Amino acid sequence: MAIDRSLSSDAADGRNGSAPPPPPPPFIEHKAYARVGLLGNPSDVYFGRTISFSLGNFSASVRLQPSDDLVIQPHPVHDLVRFDSIDHLVNRLQNEGYYGGVRLLMSICKVFYKHCIDNKIDLKGGNFTLSYDTNIPRQMGLSGSSAIVCAALSCLLDFYKVRHLVKVEVRPNLILSAEMELGIVAGLQDRVAQVYGGLVYMDFCKEHMDSLGYGMYTPMDISVLPPLHLIYAENPSDSGKVHSTVRKRWLDGDKFIISSMEEVAKIALEGRTALLEKDYTKLAELMNRNFDLRRSMFGDDSLGSLNLKMVEVARSVGAASKFTGSGGAVIAFCPNGPSQVEQLENVCREAGFVVQPAIVVPSFLNEDDLKTLSHCS
Ligand SMILES: Nc1ncnc2c1ncn2[C@@H]1O[C@H](COP(=O)(O)OP(=O)(O)O)[C@@H](O)[C@H]1O
Numbered sequence: 001m002a003i004d005r006s007l008s009s010d011a012a013d014g015r016n017g018s019a020p021p022p023p024p025p026p027f028i029e030h031k032a033y034a035r036v037g038l039l040g041n042p043s044d045v046y047f048g049r050t051i052s053f054s055l056g057n058f059s060a061s062v063r064l065q066p067s068d069d070l071v072i073q074p075h076p077v078h079d080l081v082r083f084d085s086i087d088h089l090v091n092r093l094q095n096e097g098y099y100g101g102v103r104l105l106m107s108i109c110k111v112f113y114k115h116c117i118d119n120k121i122d123l124k125g126g127n128f129t130l131s132y133d134t135n136i137p138r139q140m141g142l143s144g145s146s147a148i149v150c151a152a153l154s155c156l157l158d159f160y161k162v163r164h165l166v167k168v169e170v171r172p173n174l175i176l177s178a179e180m181e182l183g184i185v186a187g188l189q190d191r192v193a194q195v196y197g198g199l200v201y202m203d204f205c206k207e208h209m210d211s212l213g214y215g216m217y218t219p220m221d222i223s224v225l226p227p228l229h230l231i232y233a234e235n236p237s238d239s240g241k242v243h244s245t246v247r248k249r250w251l252d253g254d255k256f257i258i259s260s261m262e263e264v265a266k267i268a269l270e271g272r273t274a275l276l277e278k279d280y281t282k283l284a285e286l287m288n289r290n291f292d293l294r295r296s297m298f299g300d301d302s303l304g305s306l307n308l309k310m311v312e313v314a315r316s317v318g319a320a321s322k323f324t325g326s327g328g329a330v331i332a333f334c335p336n337g338p339s340q341v342e343q344l345e346n347v348c349r350e351a352g353f354v355v356q357p358a359i360v361v362p363s364f365l366n367e368d369d370l371k372t373l374s375h376c377s
């Protein structure tokens with residue numbers, strides 16, 4: 001938590017005779033990182049399992065400043081409402097859609113408030129201004145949306161001093177509810193990785209989900225991961241839209257979707273053992289299988305040609321590759337080491353894709369957070 005008490009020394013000691021202005025109220029600021037669904041996604045949406053990690057390459061931050069009124073501040077770029085021309089407006093809507101982060105901040109305020117009321121958690125009075133910033137490429141399957149929500153939730157927990165009363169396991173549900181309020185079809189894996197940080201194995205088995213409402217989350221040592229690479233292109237994809245057809249088919253009892261999703265969930269289970277044993281040949285095989293199953297369920301039209309090309313370009317040099325989320329970015333692994341990484345960099349650059357080493361952020365739960373955990377395996 002950052003506390004701003006920046007006062008000039010002149011003002012602070014009132015040397016010019018007049019009373020010093022009151023110090024600005026301290027602000028609270030929290031960051032949440034992008035995430036990579038490494039194995040098992042998107043089975044998190046279907047009582048499956050995933051292994052995901054917090055990605056240090058990109059982050060969103062939210063600042064909460066006490067204020068007289070409750071204000072949700074539009075971002076000057078991401079919530080643009082002033083345009084150079086109608087061309088600019090239409091172009092912007094076509095490329096980035098109608099929405100920015102304002103609705104996400106509003107929604108988490110509502111969900112947080114309702115959660116506190118329902119759980120008899122008293123909230124002190126006082127208002128605040130919420131503002132945000134993010135460098136997570138928008139709608140790239142890197143969980144830009146939930147990073148904003150996650151950072152905002154952390155600010156609210158500290159403003160109301162209720163961090164110890166809202167269990168860590170429950171926080172991803174609140175973040176997801178905030179997005180579901182907005183009709184965004186999404187799962188828990190993003191939010192778990194963002195709340196916990198580091199590398200997390202998640203099991204969303206139905207029995208546990210039905211009885212407790214959340215999955216079983218097991219932090220893993222990030223040192224089990226080999227070097228991984230992130231590939232992306234300017235290619236926004238709306239995760240809600242991508243998911244909606246498969247979701248409907250699953251709900252309608254489509255046997256192919258149900259059995260394929262079970263296969264995807266098994267990949268995370270096998271992947272956990274492979275990682276613990278540092279069996280990276282197996283890891284590569286599982287990453288590829290994961291993507292091939294997604295492709296067979298979602299279909300090429302829904303995945304988009306540029307997304308498919310990213311996976312294929314990586315595979316052309318023998319790298320394993322799959323989506324980090326629902327599309328837009330790819331995570332790749334070069335089992336043959338540095339010479340293969342060089343080849344990967346070359347083919348990606350030739351194809352016009354950005355490629356960079358994936359930075360894994362270790363867990364950042366603090367003591368208050370850890371005390372709320374009901375089980376820590
Ligand atoms: N970078 C961003 N800046 C502002 N709002 C964003 C950003 N990324 C996502 N959003 C908001 O989140 C919503 C859902 O994004 P989503 O399709 O889940 O993308 P992502 O894969 O980045 O999470 C968008 O409709 C928009 O309201």
Ligand SMILES: O=C(O)[C@H]1O[C@H](OP(=O)(O)O)[C@H](O)[C@@H](O)[C@@H]1O
Pocket residue numbers: 037041042043044045140141142143144185186187188189190239323324325326327
């Ligand atoms: O399809 C996926 O792998 C994920 O899609 C969503 O994430 P996003 O970053 O918005 O693409 C969803 O929220 C996740 O639960 C899915 O696993």
Ligand SMILES: [Mg+2]
Pocket residue numbers: 143144145146186239
């Ligand atoms: Mg999202």
